[in-house]
Amino acid sequence: MITDDHIRAYRDHGWFVLEDALDTGSLEVLRRECQRFMDERDAEMDAAGTDVIGLDRRGQRYFVNDCSTRSDALRQLLLGEAMRKVCLATVGEDAYLFNDQFVVKGTDGETSFSWHQDGGYIPHKHPQYLTCWIALDDVDETNGTVYVLPYDRAGTREVVPHRRDPGDQRQGWVFRRRARCARDRRRRQHRLLFEHRLPLQRPEHD
Secondary structure, three states: OOOHHHHHHHHHHOEEEEOOOOOHHHHHHHHHHHHHHHHHHHHHHHHHOOOEEOOEEOOOEEEEEOHHHHOHHHHHHHOOHHHHHHHHHHOOOOOOOOOOEEEEEOOOHHHOOOEEEHHHHOOOOOOOOEEEEEOOOOOOOOOOOOEEEOHHHHOOOOOOOOEEOOOOOEEOEOOOOOOOOOOOOOEEEEEOOOEEEOOOOOOOOO
């Protein structure tokens, strides 16, 4: 599943891609649970009489954290054999689940993300950790894949100061770069000290 080339890329560039990392059944579990948590957030908005809660916007963008604490199926997937192999190859034997999150964004211009490091969202010093990005839909540069920067193009391996952008997101860089696109069922691993952004997701037909 994970080769020496993957480990070399992780060490030298900060990320690698696993082709077809999840089977169809696991992917369907993720999609089903994602929809369930979106529906729950919509219900919270209904109860509050609003279409916006924090960064969540009804039908446009959702951030739902710590879902595995409320889903046995997700917990089994996150603590399963596939993730065990990924952790062994990257962070070693002592690995802990720090955070899990569904991020859903639509085609509206307000759903794009700024360039950032995940570590820029943590307000204190912390050990290095691994982020695994799993695309639930087939994605490319036209409909909203994640963009990533190798260490040499980011210009650093360290966490840089982040500031709030006009959309109330944390921003570490203000430029744009082209990068590889991840497709359905690929899990993208990258170290904490790695810059990435989520672009605007465009409609399939303009």
